[in-house]
Amino acid sequence: MTNAKVARVLCFLVLVALSSCSLYARAANEVDHCLLDKKKVMRDCWHHIEKKLGDQYPPLHSACCNTIRDAKDIHCVCDRFTAHELTLLSVAKFAMATHVCGNGLRTHSHCAGYRVPEITLPPPPAST
Numbered sequence: 001m002t003n004a005k006v007a008r009v010l011c012f013l014v015l016v017a018l019s020s021c022s023l024y025a026r027a028a029n030e031v032d033h034c035l036l037d038k039k040k041v042m043r044d045c046w047h048h049i050e051k052k053l054g055d056q057y058p059p060l061h062s063a064c065c066n067t068i069r070d071a072k073d074i075h076c077v078c079d080r081f082t083a084h085e086l087t088l089l090s091v092a093k094f095a096m097a098t099h100v101c102g103n104g105l106r107t108h109s110h111c112a113g114y115r116v117p118e119i120t121l122p123p124p125p126a127s128t
Contacts, residue, residue, distance in 0.1 A: 034076035056093040065101035078111035
């Protein structure tokens with residue numbers, strides 16, 4: 001009887017070990033979409049979010065706006081900014097750019113230590 005119990009316990013442990021290995025392998029193969037989106041934002045939006053020179057109003061059909069609109073979770077991009085990047089970019093300009101592009105950060109949420117205010121966009125230019 002004890003051999004049968006030992007065999008069942010060993011089979012159970014092997015089953016648990018195999019299932020946890022497959023879960024770990026699946027997690028290791030997942031892509032960090034936040035990091036990928038952040039890299040795209042830094043590439044495509046740099047001249048709009050740069051601290052000293054950036055223009056926070058990217059054109060709607062620019063690569064920057066396309067990147068911001070396509071981001072799976074624009075809020076998690078904030079979590080991926082490094083300390084060095086934060087010395088170079090303006091989180092306020094990034095927040096404004098997200099609103100201009102149509103995938104705005106939520107009001108009163110936090111983005112890399114910046115509390116997102118209520119953002120109202122200027123009216124579009126009047127066409128004559």
